[in-house]
Amino acid sequence: MFPKSLLTCFLLLxxxxxxxxxxxxxxxxNDGNVDDEMPMPPDNDEGILTVLxxxxxxxxxxxxxxxxxxxxxxxxxxxEKNVVLGLPTEKPNTNMLIADNPEETDLAKxxxxxxxxxxxGMQVREDLxxxxxxxxxxxxxxxxxxxxxxxxxxxxxxxxxxxxxxxxDAPDENTHPDDSLPTPGFSHDEALIEGGR
Numbered sequence: 001m002f003p004k005s006l007l008t009c010f011l012l013l014x015x016x017x018x019x020x021x022x023x024x025x026x027x028x029x030n031d032g033n034v035d036d037e038m039p040m041p042p043d044n045d046e047g048i049l050t051v052l053x054x055x056x057x058x059x060x061x062x063x064x065x066x067x068x069x070x071x072x073x074x075x076x077x078x079x080e081k082n083v084v085l086g087l088p089t090e091k092p093n094t095n096m097l098i099a100d101n102p103e104e105t106d107l108a109k110x111x112x113x114x115x116x117x118x119x120x121g122m123q124v125r126e127d128l129x130x131x132x133x134x135x136x137x138x139x140x141x142x143x144x145x146x147x148x149x150x151x152x153x154x155x156x157x158x159x160x161x162x163x164x165x166x167x168x169d170a171p172d173e174n175t176h177p178d179d180s181l182p183t184p185g186f187s188h189d190e191a192l193i194e195g196g197r
Contacts, residue, residue, distance in 0.1 A: 048142065051100045051111045055154050057147045064144045065111070065156075066165070067098030069128075069136050073112060078151040083107060087137055092129035095151075102138040112155035113143060119158045128162065140165040 049057065051067040072093035075082030083097065085105065097110045104110060115125040130137055145160040 051098055052109060054147060055109075055111055057154055059148055059154065061147045062145065062160075063147055064142060065098070066140065066142050067100055067111065068102035068104075068138055068140050069096055069130070070099050070102060070104055070110065070138065071097045072130060073097065073151060078107060078110070078112060078153065080107065083110070087134050088129075088131040090131075092125060092131040094125065094129075096128065096130065098141065098143070102140075112151045112153065113159060114150060114155070114157040116158050120160070124159060124162070136164065 048064045048066050051065060054063055054065040057063055071083060071085040072088065073082050073095050074084050074088070074093075085097075092115075094115055096113050096115060098113055099110050101109075115128055117123070117125045126132065128136065128141075142163045142165055143156060143159045144162070145156045145158065147154050148157050149155075150157050
């Protein structure tokens with residue numbers, strides 16, 4: 001029989017491996033061609049949330065959110081001191097902020113989006129950071145992924161898919177969110193969180 005320590009190590013290794021997220025690999029079609037391109041964005045607005053609606057979503061929900069890239073967080077907390085509503089000047093940003101209005105200044109109406117270097121084969125930081133892509137500032141974007149706590153509010157740590165939208169893809173002016181809706185909760189406490197986020 002196995003010694004108990006070897007069996008314990010095996011069980012721990014098995015739990016570690018089974019806890020990893022499933023990674024979706026590109027699938028080959030009937031002709032053997034692999035489609036590794038990003039899927040097309042949805043054809044209609046059905047099911048696409050505004051930033052305010054997404055901020056009120058439950059953690060773990062898979063959602064599609066349309067918003068404008070308005071800046072980034074230069075620090076470890078989403079606070080007036082750390083929010084930059086402009087372009088980075090020194091290095092690529094590791095996150096970005098989106099909002100329903102490209103000129104938004106209210107922190108409670110901004111959603112943080114992580115820009116990981118390599119996530120499921122996507123180069124999110126390379127593709128979307130404002131330092132290397134300054135023309136994306138105030139550009140509309142559609143992002144899909146699991147909502148999770150990020151900078152102490154709902155956001156995306158690792159987007160699953162994203163599309164920069166052209167002007168013709170933008171919704172009518174009358175589809176912007178109603179400002180009379182309650183804004184999701186926001187803590188103005190600037191206490192740093194151990195580990196950064």
